[in-house]
Amino acid sequence: MxxxxxxxxxxxxxxxxxxxxxxxxxxxxxxxxxxxxxxxxxxxxxxxxxxxxxxxxxxxxxxxxxxxxxxxxxxxxxFIPIGRVEVGNDLPNTRFDEREIMFVRARLKPGTLEYESYYAQHPEHKKSDERTREMPGLLSLDAKFANRYQFASMDGSFFLTHALREAVDGSVALERTKKTPEELTAFLKGLARYYGALDVGVTALQPYHLYSHIGRGTGEYGATIPVEHRYAVAFTVEMDFDMVGTAPKASISMETGKQYVEAARVAVQLAEVIRLLGFEARAHIDGNYRLIAPLVARDAGLGEIGRMSILMTPKQGPRVRLGVVTTTLELIPDHREPNAALIDFCNICKKCAVNCPSRSIPVDERQEYDGAMRWKIDPDTCFRYWNAVGTDCGRCMAVCPYSHPDNWAHNFIRWGIQRSGAFRRAALWLDDLFYGREPAEKAAPEWVRIE
Ligand code: SF4
Ligand code: SF4
Structure with missing residues (x-):
């Protein structure tokens, strides 16, 4: 031979x-x-x-x-620097008012003082919001993808996060820990993982992280949110790959609800531990945030904001939910390295935009909003779709090439994507070849398919 x-x-x-x-x-x-x-x-x-x-x-x-x-x-x-992008400034100049977000606007009841005052100040939103209110609604049994059992599961999760709303804050122990910030940072990160978090990071809290005014949750609607805490611990919890793959059907909403509960549980526990160590701490959980969790998590080094305007982590992409605890306890912030490779990949990929049923995701390059370079989805059309089908959709999350499971095969591709522009282009071509430009929806696990 x-x-x-x-x-x-x-x-x-x-x-x-x-x-x-x-x-x-x-x-x-x-x-x-x-x-x-x-x-x-x-x-x-x-x-x-x-x-x-x-x-x-x-x-x-x-x-x-x-x-x-x-x-x-x-x-x-x-090794050729194809697709090199300038991340540019991605820090917004001003604080965002929580009353502006679609979840809050959707709750305004005609005839109330809040309704009249909001639309007197923002008449531009009234027509769009009225169209959304005409839809059956999120988790409505009249909605297109209604499933009594799957919706009940998500409602069960919402019930729990709602019950935890009052537990986000509490009294502080009089005796303060004497441990160093290094020791406490390591302890709290380890504890968050022990409680169930996947990735954990710390950032110094910036004014732009916080909403300017309360829109929902505990506290008075419209009250100013003070900048009281100095640090934030942000963490992710992973969403199940199989359940996410069923998007936009109701089983993804079951998973969304379940992971909101997980994130809330970890955050509430962690905040209470910090208070027992003698420092103020507040958990930020679904329906009761005082801040924009994706921005905090990004600055804590957990990922980058991608085309679909949410956090993308290196290993799970957008297939995570977030929890945050803010505190007066001094901690050691993580170093954030802007991820130009991810921005370049989002520039060429556009798979989320192609597959979005409501065409809410932009197909062009990042634009400047409030001084920050970013992609911005249309939250109104996205949320209206949710209200039409009854689920929280998540089709963008399901088709994103970064959402593939964390295993050797996909991590090899992620490794190449991070290092080479040519590899990114080849990886996108291969993703389209192997999974389709418009990947098929997955069937829910057998036990979920009850009608
Ligand atoms: S689907 Fe593609 S363009 Fe959209 S967020 Fe994921 S990587 Fe970026
Ligand atoms: S959740 Fe659905 S409707 Fe909203 S942006 Fe993603 S794909 Fe589009």
Whole structure:
């Protein structure tokens, strides 16, 4: 057996093992299209090289030459700075008023003082909000994707987060801990993970993190929110990959509700621990935030704000929910490194925008809003869609290439995406090939499919 024959057999074996293994991963993830393509490439690719190994040496040399050129070109492209983007300033100048957000506006009742005063100041929102109110509503049994059992599950979760609203704050122990900020930061991060958080980060609290006025939750509607705390602990909890894949059907809402509960539970526990150590602390949970959680989490080093205007983490992408605790306790902030590779990937990808049923996600590049470069979805049309179908949709989250599970196969792709513009473009092409430009919705697990 010649050296060229051995090389060709070896390449065939590598192709077979790599794509075969990827096929098995896809099988375990329930990705039928990716599984079929992987097994197809494993079989055909390996067979091509095995056949080439049986041909005359001159032909074998040509095949090996082509492979070598492809490898060299791939390596050169890997280091060429294609797609280099300037992140620019992404810190807003002013504080956002919580009364402006769609969840708060949707609750305004015609005839109330709050309703009259809000639309007197913001007549531009009235028509759009009235159209939204005409829809059946979130978790309404008249909505398009209504399912009594799945909606009841989400309502059960909302019931619990609502019950926890009063537990976000409390009295502070008189005796203060004497431990150093380093020791306490390490302890609280470890504790958050122990309680169930996935990633944890700390940031110095900035005025732009906080809403300017209360819109919902505990406290008086319209009251000014003071900047009292100095630090914030932000954390993520992971949403289940299979449940998210069913978006925009009701099972994703079950998962949303479940993870809001998890985030609220961890935040409430963590805030109470800090108060027992002698410092003020407040948990920020679903329906009772005083701040914009994605901005806090980003500045705590947990990820970047992507095209769909929410936090994207390096390993789970947008497939997370957030919790935050703010405090007067001095902590050591994490260093935030803006992720230009993610911005570049979002620039070329646009998969969320293509798949958004309400076309609420922009397809162009980032624009400047309030001094900060960012993408901004249309929250009105997005929320109106939720109210039409009854779920919180999440189709954008389900199709995002960053949402793939945290395993060796997808982490290899993420590693390349982070380092090379050429790899990002190849990775997007492969994602479209293996999963489809408009990926199919997944079926919910059997036990969820009760009608
Ligand atoms: S789907 Fe693509 S464009 Fe949208 S957030 Fe994910 S990576 Fe960015
Ligand atoms: S949640 Fe649904 S409607 Fe809203 S932006 Fe995402 S895909 Fe579009």
């Amino acid at each position: 010649t050296l060229t024959t051995i090389f060709l057999l070896l390449i065939g074996l590598i192709v077979f093992v790599f794509f075969g293994a990827f096929g098995l991963v896809s099988l375990s993830e329930g990705e039928r299209r990716a599984k079929n393509i992987s097994f197809g490439i494993a079989a055909l690719g390996a067979m091509t090289f095995f056949l080439a190994a049986s041909l005359p040496t001159s032909v074998q040399l040509v095949v090996l030459g082509v492979v070598l050129v492809a490898i060299v070109v791939g390596i050169i492209l890997f």
